[in-house]
Amino acid sequence: MTHLSDSQIGSDWINIRRDNETGIESVHAHFQGHAYDPHDHDEMLVGVTHQGVQRFSCNRSTHTSTPGRSMLIEPGALHDGFAPEPEGFTYGMLYLPQRWVSDMTDRLGVGDASSLGATFRNTLTDDVQLRDVIQ
Incomplete structure (x- = not known):
């Protein structure tokens, strides 16, 4: 695991790590x-809101994520982000390279990931099992 960066500006902070073997990056x-x-x-981005309220636009809709909700953002989806409440928000996100996703779906017998379609059914989900796997 390579530690890419830690930075803090005011009360904002970000920690980024990259797994050298898979190319997966994690952001907290x-x-x-x-x-x-x-x-x-x-x-492909999969993440979880840990604290506070996170609001973002994605797929031409505004989404509000609260603790325990999972965020699913497909490659190429334009998105932004802000905290609508003063205490801000904390989240963790995994950046899954398309090649790695394709290799995994092929190994599982699903075939090339590109055949699965370009979008997630929902940008936000309350699926506890998925949340636990992402974390």
Whole structure:
């Protein structure tokens, strides 16, 4: 595991790590107010809100995530983020490279991940089992 960065600006902080073998990156962060401008990723994102209220736009909708909710963002999905409450929010996110996802689905006999479709059914979910696997 490679430690990529730790940074803190005011009360905001972010910790990023990367697994050298899989290419999976993990982000654990806390933001108050504005978190990040609209952007997208090449990776598949799966994460969990740990504390506070996280609000973000994704797939032309506004989503509100609270502790224990899982976030699912497909590659190329434009999204942003902010904290609508003063205490901010803390979350953990995994960035799963598309090649790794494709290799795993192939190993499981599902076939190439690209055949599964480009979008998640829901951007937010309260599935406890999924939350536990992500964490």
